[in-house]
Amino acid sequence: MSETERRGELGELKIANDVVGIIAGLAAVEVPGVAGMSGGIAGGIAEMLGHRNLSKGVKVDVGEHECVVDLFLIIEYGYSIPEVAQQIQENVKRTIEVMTGLDVMEVNLHVLGVQFPQEKKGEEAQIPAPRGK
Amino acid sequence: MILFDRVLLGITALILVTLAGLLLSTVWGSALLVDWLRSANLTMDGSIVALILVLLAVYILVLITRFERKKFIVYPRELGEVKISTSCVESLIVEATEQIPGLAQVSASFTDVVNPKVTVRVVVHPDHNLSRLSEDLQESVRSYVEKTVGIVIQEVDVFVDGIMKDDGDDVAKLEDLI
Known part of the structure; x- marks a missing residue:
């Protein structure tokens, strides 16, 4: 497992990349308007097998003192995506910086779908079929 | 395909x-x-x-x-770029048109993501002015996407594929009616 290492006066501090991913994922989903993270096909299968992945839908690239985060998200219907995106970027950056001390250079967002109110647990909203009234 | x-x-x-x-x-x-x-x-x-x-x-x-490989609409922000999948915007467009009276079936697809262009295919209920309906549709799509996604759609092409007959699910193709 790759990790960030820092040497302090009393010893060294190592933070696993997965930990940064989990922090980013949790910081993202607590923003109102985020329906969840999208872990792709592999993530979905792993979840079906009972493996709860808290860093699902998060890709982190950690350097010595800085990191770049990519988030793959599902947004709730009815929210303004630019506003939610702004809040996610700020929240993720602030949380990672406060908790790990790493400088967050970029928080890139990939909005993969919209969750409509009638969809209870669908991970990703597909294009609705032509509807009849 | x-x-x-x-x-x-x-x-x-x-x-x-x-x-x-x-x-x-x-x-x-x-x-x-x-x-x-x-x-x-x-x-x-x-x-x-x-x-x-x-x-x-x-x-x-x-x-x-x-x-x-999904298609994305990309716009840069101060803290990093935001990519929104076109399928996500397409589903929002379909949802946005729900309020417009006269539409029976709607589907949307992006034809260009750099200068955003959308094609909306519709089946309409009879007794509606198609020209006015199309204008309402174009205006709704443009303003809704601008408000919720933050991008300005350059072009909204509307194709009226058919008329929904009153007696149920039957759809009459325009070519049959003309």
């Missing part, structure tokens, strides 16, 4: 059905497959069949990765 994909997928399906048929016939006592496996030409024939199967398998893998 282009015609080439359809043809190759059709061929793949045909080969799989043939193989299944041969296996089933062998199970039920036919010697066709066994004879072929014992024949003198097996080296040549078997290699060709194996090669075709491998090529089809590779093609299917390529097809899967091609379908997985």
Whole structure:
């Protein structure tokens, strides 16, 4: 497992990349308007097998003192995506910086779908079929 | 999916059905497959069949990765870029048109993501002015996407595919009505 290492006066501090991913994922989903993270096909299968992945839908690239985060998200219907995106970027950056001390250079967002109110647990909203009234 | 994909997928399906048929016939006592496996030409024939199967398998893998590659609308922000999948915006467009009276069926698709262009195909209820309906639709789509996604759609092309008859699900194509 790759990790960030820092040497302090009393010893060294190592933070696993997965930990940064989990922090980013949790910081993202607590923003109102985020329906969840999208872990792709592999993530979905792993979840079906009972493996709860808290860093699902998060890709982190950690350097010595800085990191770049990519988030793959599902947004709730009815929210303004630019506003939610702004809040996610700020929240993720602030949380990672406060908790790990790493400088967050970029928080890139990939909005993969919209969750409509009638969809209870669908991970990703597909294009609705032509509807009849 | 282009015609080439359809043809190759059709061929793949045909080969799989043939193989299944041969296996089933062998199970039920036919010697066709066994004879072929014992024949003198097996080296040549078997290699060709194996090669075709491998090529089809590779093609299917390529097809899967091609379908997985989503199209995104990208806009840079101060803290990093925001990418929104076109399928996500398309589903929002369909939802946005729900309030417009006169529309029976709606589907939307992006034709250009750099200078965003959307094609909206609709089936309408009768007794509605199509020109006004189209204008309402274009205005709604443009303003809704601008508000919720933050991008300005340059062009909204509306195709009226048909008229929904009053007596239920029956859709009359425009060509039939003219």
